[in-house]
Amino acid sequence: MSVNAVAHLNFHGEARAALEFYQSVFGGQATIATYADFGMPAEAPGAGRVVFGQVVADNGFRIMAYDVPGEDAPPAKAAPSTRRENGTTITTEPFFLSVRGETVEEVGALWERLADGATVIEEFGPAQWAPAFGMLTDRFGTTWILDVAAEYAPS
Template identity: 35%
Template sequence: MTTRLNPYLNFRDRTREAMEFYHSVFGGELTMSTFAEMHASEDPAEQDKIMHSQLITDNGLTLMAADTPNSMDYTPGTNNFAVSLSGEDEGELRGYWDKLSDGGDVAMPLDKAPWGDFFGMCTDRFGIPWLVNIAGEQQTSA
C-alpha cells in the first residue's frame, strides 16, 4: 500500500448521513465503524456515532470522516477537518510525524491504537491538524 494523503472531515452526529451522500455523489466503496464496534466510548449516547468512515472511489479519491465525541469542541469551519496520512511504510510515516509535530501541538502521541495500527494526532506550527495512521501487522488466517 502506498501512503495516502486525504481530507478527514468531522461532523456532530451527521457523519453517516454525510458519507452516504458523498457515496451517492462519487460512488466507490464506503465503510463505517461505530464507537461501539471500536470500543471507543463508555458513553451510551455515543455508541451509534461513527468513529471512522472511509470512502474510496474507483478513480482513486479517498475521503474519511468521523463524528466528534460529545466531550470535544465542534466548531464548523474551524475544527471540523484534518489532513490524514495513512499507509504501511512505518519509517516514512514516522518521519512525516516527527517533522509535522515539531514545533506544533501533539493532541495524541503516535502510539498503538485499539484497532491495532499506530495512530497520532497533532496540529502543525501553522495550525493545520494532522492524523497519522501506520497500518499494523496484517492478520493471516491459518
C-alpha cells in the first residue's frame, strides 16, 4: 500500500491566484475546477471560485487548494505570527510547508520566486544543520521553510 500526504490550503477567493503563483514557482501542471464547473449556476455568487485545485510537478511538488464557500471577500490579513529569535522559531501557526532540495542553487531559485511579495522571517542562507535554510510567509499567508538536505555521515 502506498500513501501520500498532500497539503490542502483553504482560501477565501484567492485559491486560483495562489495555485497559479505556486505553479510559476515550482512548475508542473495546475488543475482548477470552479463551483460552476460542478453545477452551480454561473450567475450565482462564488460560482467562479475554486472548488478543487491542485498543482503537481515532476520534481515531486504537489499542493491542493480551494475557496471556502460563503465568503464574499478574503479576511483581513493579520501580521505573520511566526518569527525567529536567537536561532529559535517562535510561532502560533498550526503548520508550515517545507520544501527540501538537494542543492543550494535549486532551492535558492525556488526561494527567489516564492519570496516575491512575501514577508521574510529568516533569510535563505547557510545554517548549522543544513547547507542553506530560509523561512518566509508568502503573499497568501502561508509560511514556508525551504532548505537543502544535509549529507549525514553514518556514525
